[in-house]
Amino acid sequence: MLRTATAALFASAALVTAATACETTFKSADTHPDGYPTVEGVKAMGRILEEKTGGRLCIEVFHSAQLGEEKDTIEQTQFGVIDINRVSMGPFNNIIEATQAFSLPYIFRSLDHEHAVLDGPIGEEVLAAFSDHDLMGLAYYDSGARSFYNSVKPITKIEDLQGMKFRVIQSDLFVDMVAALGANATPMPYGEVYSSIQTGVIDGAENNWPSYDSSGHYEVAKYYTLDQHLMVPEVVVMSKATWDKLSPEDQQAVQEAARESVAIERELWAASEKESEEKVRAAGVEVVSEIDKTPFIEAMVPVYEKHVSSDALKDLVARIQATE
Template sequence: MKNFLKISIVVFGFLLCLSCNESTKHKTIRLAHGLDVNHSVHKAMLEMAKNLEEASGGKLTIKIYPNQQLGSERECLELLQIGSLDMTKVSVGVMENFAPKMKVLGLPFLFRNKEHSFNVLDGPIGKQLLNEGEKYWLKGLCYYDAGSRSFYTKDRPVKNPEDLKGMKIRVMESATAMDMVRSLGGSPTPISWGELYTSLQQGVVDGAENNPPSFYLSRHYEVCKYYSLDEHTVLPDVLVVGTHFWNSLTEQEQKWLQEAADKSVKYQRKLWAKSEKEALDAVKEAGVEIIHPNKEPFAKEVQSVYNSYKDNKEMYSLIQEIKQTK
């Protein structure tokens, strides 16, 4: 009996040491995304990594894989679902395939202005939507500013909706984005971001739609010489963590990661405002014609998208009720 007690004490002590070692074990978070390293979101992720390492005393670090090194946005989400990747950044337009209620954020001309969008995303509605993908093993941590999306084309400018008729326009794998382009008379063509430059060159599509920094950093302006700032959607990016990884973290580690993500949002928004102006100046210098069309005809044509939106009209109404000032 005495020997059994001695052995039990030794085993208990050994397991306790293992537990202690496990709790202090260093963890490296694998984060993949499709953006260029000069993009404000990538820079914000570097800032997040620095803050997280400092807050955790080196227990948590982040290794970032940019430029679609580990796959497209959809592929990275699928890697998160099976636990082969820990974090990624995707557009809300792609995330809506995994968290259907996020579809509301892709509705064209949803927000009155940037301040309105921030008040929605930073408030209860935004936080609720971040958790919508948890049953699919995906948890949103925060939103990054991705500005407004507008059309850019190769052969002719888009000054009104009629100009889009017959054009093949690249869109994300988003039902809302495809419905929007169809409502304007265009032919939506889903193509991964990494394949778009070649697709534009080869005439697979006639144009695409995105924000100024993405248009510039992707060098799509080398092919498309018309940029029409209709600003049809304000579609944020989402920083997503796989729940397999999230649930493996202690409560303290989760707090460190969430706080580092929140700090990176404020940092990124400052960078974004600067990068938008720099991008527009750069593409204009490169010979791109910047067009400022009347937005009302575009807003009128996309009403059919709203008429078909039946998933969560209550959420849309709540968004419209949000005031522009906090």
């Protein structure tokens, strides 16, 4: 008994030592559940950062919207209440104009095209734009392609969308995209989607395979159409208030840790996407894989005309489209 108690005492002391080794622990937010690729990506960033700083700087990830939905956590990060935040690009569309380019329907031709843009000078340019809004853009994470799913019927053509009600991210661009397809957009927090589909408040939503799976939405919306209208990257940001307190060496360590975590998140994302697709198909979800996207793309013309209005944004879109 004494030996067990002594062992427990040493184990407890070791935990205290490990906890106190970090001079600074950054609070990080994510709406997704534990184990989700973006959550694990930031955890990997934390491990890399600890290694780079000899354990001085650590990251504690608060997953599952423990610190609030994305809109709320963005504001908290701007105020310095939250240090690091993993957020979809969508909610930034009304805050930072340049982010709208990455949220345009069909702006990316493929995953390879998206990576070429994000990993190049255009990606750096957009990250730099966050600094004017009390945030530091650190890195981009994958989030796959978003497609429509619903509880009513399989969507095989654009006409099938007429009059249907879909949840969208709280962004004017997303609202206009759905409206251009003839459907009704309903902005609402992610956490309310399941019950809203279940009770008929909305017919469905749009998201990628892992989100469709991890949220359980496939249980109440059993029709999934691979129209892949959006490939919106995730972004990892740090509060500028937190950033400004760091030494140049620690700023570099944070930046490098974020960038090095990207490859890990992308690998996890690809595996998660495959696993989620297999799971929901096995659960009896009807998947529409073959669809003519041409009418969908043509319907986006007024969306581009409305949202790509400034000369700066037009130039950015043109450079994205010209990227090989």
